[in-house]
Amino acid sequence: MSNYKFEKITEEHVEAVREIYLYYINNSTATFHKKEITTQEMSELVLFKNPKYESYIIKAEEDICGYVILTQYKTREAFDKTAEVTIYLKNGYEGKGIGKKAITFIEERAKEKEFHTLVALICGENTGSIALFEKCGYIKCAHYKEVGNKFNRWLDLLSYQKIIG
Template sequence: MIRPATADDAPAVRTIWNTLIRETTVTFNSIGKTEAEVAAFLENGPVFVADIGGVCGYASFGPFRAGVGYQRIAEHSIVLTDDARGKGLGRGLMNAIAEQAESQGINSLIAGVSGENTAGQAFHAHLGFNQVGYIPEAGYKFGRYIDLVLMQKRL
């Protein structure tokens, strides 16, 4: 089930997020999220979760860049646990945030995908995102530079 996140989802979201931070290059961030940071993230939303007897993923969007000229474009984030993949939950989360974004006047979603995350790139392409940018060595994690692929979908 895809639903809006609540404060009660904070421990599960924090666990998922911090696992990605510690173990993957899906995010270039190397500092774990605190309880307060996750609580603020959920409160400031919008955040949706995939829940199949427990939260196994989440998706959100927010400003792409500061400034009034960018108010109609947003950058999103989507994360699923390994065991939740391949069940349509990612598509469900993306549909939920796209609908919410459109209702807020957003006309494009941007995905910043790690160059090492080929599954994430393929997922976004399957959902109609097009690669619009490539930044070599944009991130640094685990002692190496990592490229960033920018993908866009017009809503």
């Protein structure tokens, strides 16, 4: 399966996207959420009132195998040309080149929306995500030590960025 499609996330996709995210909440430090979130909370994470920001499911054939989000980085106006990129793949779809395709796709959407800089916030022990973003040209610009605590251990948060405009 090397043919992947991207479709805008709608209400009908929210539960499938939530199921993907729940895996990471319960089994990894890819997210700093510690408790399962509701469908309504997931809707708030992936459906945006502001058309500048978008989220897409990633489909392999008819299977939703992940999602990618372009969202607001900070609320102050000076950050209007900066967005945050987030990607989650369904367990078992890692290492197939989907992440790179998704980041390339969302970067093109960000350029169309005239964003200048993209930021990714990654847990320090998430080596797969770090490698993916570095492979896509993102540069580590910050390392926050022990700012999160999950599974009874302190976690670092890394900030990566890429100037696209």
